[in-house]
Amino acid sequence: MxxxxxxxxxxxxxxxxxxxxxxxxxxxxxxxxxxxxxxxxxxxxxxxxxxxxxxxxxxxxxxxxxxxxxxxxxxxxxxxxxxxxxxxxxxxxxxxxxxxxxxxxxxxxxxxxxxxxxxxxxxxxxxxxxxxxxxxxxxxxxxxxxxxxxxxxxxxxxxxxxxxxxxxxxxxxxxxxxxxxxxxxxxxxxxxxxxxxxxxxxxxxxxxxxxxxxxxxxxxxxxxxxSVGTARDPGTRLVTVAGAGTDQVLEVPGDASLHGILRSSGIHPEELSAVLVGGYHGRWVRPLDYRLSPAGSPETLVRPGVGVIYVLSPDQCGLAVTAQITEYLAGQSARQCGPCMFGLRAMADVLNRLADGERDPRLVAELERLGRIVSGRGSCHHPDGTVRMVSSALETFSDDVREHLIGRCTRIQRGTR
Ligand code: SF4
Incomplete structure (x- = not known):
């Protein structure tokens, strides 16, 4: 060798x-x-x-x-x-x-x-x-x-x-x-x-x-x-920090903490509601005491994906933003595979109903059912990535889901840009 x-x-x-x-x-x-x-x-x-x-x-x-x-x-x-x-x-x-x-x-x-x-x-x-x-x-x-x-x-x-x-x-x-x-x-x-x-x-x-x-x-x-990063995630990586009035590219060490990255971007993590890490196929997390690394326990780390860190300010509704993203992703289906073409559209519709305040407790179960139908059924990972992002939203915003179902969400439904 x-x-x-x-x-x-x-x-x-x-x-x-x-x-x-x-x-x-x-x-x-x-x-x-x-x-x-x-x-x-x-x-x-x-x-x-x-x-x-x-x-x-x-x-x-x-x-x-x-x-x-x-x-x-x-x-x-x-x-x-x-x-x-x-x-x-x-x-x-x-x-x-x-x-x-x-x-x-x-x-x-x-x-x-x-x-x-x-x-x-x-x-x-x-x-x-x-x-x-x-x-x-x-x-x-x-x-x-x-x-x-x-x-x-x-x-x-x-x-x-x-x-x-x-x-x-x-x-x-x-x-x-x-x-x-x-x-x-x-x-x-x-x-x-x-x-x-x-x-x-x-x-x-x-x-x-x-x-x-x-x-x-x-x-x-x-x-x-x-010499930079850690044994499980050596070197550096580029990240794009976007949302809440910021849009910048940083080079950060491997295994960096989310807190550290946000502070380097001039953002106070304690002022944020949640963060979407890894892009539109990524994972919503809060609180923010995670590290950014592709290897390790999901309890303590979040995979960097394409390096996007989208920050959600407290006046934004996480469900509304997730609905918008899913709507976009449904529109980006290459329309080659039925479950992707129809399933993502159906997921976006259900999320929109939830975000708009429809008080039907069956909506969450319907989203989960659609997720199971769509996962692993495409020629590429587009449906799987979308389902993962939506699942993480349901987990991270579970309190918001309850607020929506009883008509109490008062946040401004602002978008991702
Ligand atoms: S799964 Fe991939 S290839 Fe199939 S329709 Fe969706 S985007 Fe296109």
Whole structure:
């Protein structure tokens, strides 16, 4: 087995970034020369397949939602690429679609630090011994990505593709479908992209922030990566803190406390009603003494998902906001699977009735029944994520549910923006 450090070579070393500020070191809207000044250059040609051991040792997990171990995804595509005499070279796709309406972290990264992402794409492609690479981004961030690509000669083979502006467009199989000329709709979930993804090639789809960490990992190594965060959640992650008059992107240590993140955003946690963590497929929590980590007990931690932390102020009704979000999610069904197409719509209708003050105690049981019908029945995780978010709302806002059922909720029914 290759030792982690044997796969690395930083050509013009600069001191590694200290502390939890890692991804935006080169400053606002950094060009390639600022990027090199901040991070030094790297010899991507020196990155060998043994780099997968580095990624494994780092403990890096995906920053796009599922928090899957990054090395496993890379290894699956690498192994599929190496099978058989005529096996196809793998494809690397940097996913910056960020369909989640409350999330801006990937847009911020691509706008201000595109070269950190491009380094990660080059490193991942080198580790998989391929030159087939795409960067899939929104119309908003495309100009920044194109400028960055034009600035360097080593990234000309990375092809930019524009993502549709829908919630589902960032789902990995929808990304593949779109790049190969189809609609950005999820494919059959039984098909493994690592075996047969883009045009049948083994395909690695990683979130752009995940790739940014991979690029830095290749420069500065495992010990540096793990020097921030905790053993169960090493490194840093980007979060978008939104709601209650704020909308900002922060880089925080792994396993950070919700309290700490909120205070860093200028928000007093004691003044909040509840927090939705992980985005529209996330989990409502209150009180707020949780840590943000993909691994550990759900009693004490909440999974970061896409890194969204939406704060609910005391004058907002959590049920009304949940109804609005579910309404949106029902509208974002790709309308390929019946339970998703009809079930989410029915859930949104029941939540609206509850939020509007209909005093029928059977509404909660109906929501739970619909949740059971819809879960696990889609070609993608859209229905499951929606059901999880709604279930957490029923638990977190159980007092509010009772208030609604006796007609006593007086909060202003303000939305999510
Ligand atoms: S589960 Fe919903 S969003 Fe996912 S593919 Fe089926 S219809 Fe589309």
């Amino acid at each position: 290759t030792t982690p450090s044997a796969a690395l070579r930083n050509v013009h070393p600069v001191p590694p970034p200290a502390g939890a500020a890692r991804l935006f070191l080169a400053g606002s809207r950094a060009g390639y020369s600022q990027h090199l000044q901040a991070y030094g250059s790297i010899d991507v040609g020196a990155v060998a397949p043994g780099f997968l051991d580095v990624v494994e040792a780092s403990g890096l997990t995906g920053r796009g939602g599922a928090a899957f171990a990054s090395w496993r995804k890379m290894a699956a595509a690498a192994q599929a690429g190496g099978r058989g005499l005529f096996s196809a070279r793998p494809v690397v796709i940097a996913n910056g679609a960020e369909g989640e309406p409350l999330s801006h972290k990937d847009a911020a990264l691509l706008a201000h630090a595109p070269h950190v992402v491009l380094d990660g794409v080059l490193v991942a492609a080198a580790a998989l011994q391929t030159s087939h690479a795409y960067i899939y981004v929104t119309a908003e961030t495309m100009p920044s990505v194109q400028s960055a690509l034009a600035e360097r000669t080593d990234a000309r083979h990375i092809r930019p593709v524009e993502a549709d502006d829908t919630f589902i467009s960032g789902e990995a199989s929808a990304v593949v479908n779109k790049i190969q000329g189809g609609p950005s709709l999820p494919l059959d979930k039984l098909r493994r992209l690592s075996d047969a993804g883009l045009r049948g090639r083994p395909t690695l789809v990683l979130n752009v922030e995940t790739l940014a960490h991979i690029g830095l990992l290749a420069r500065f190594g495992v010990d540096w990566f793990r």
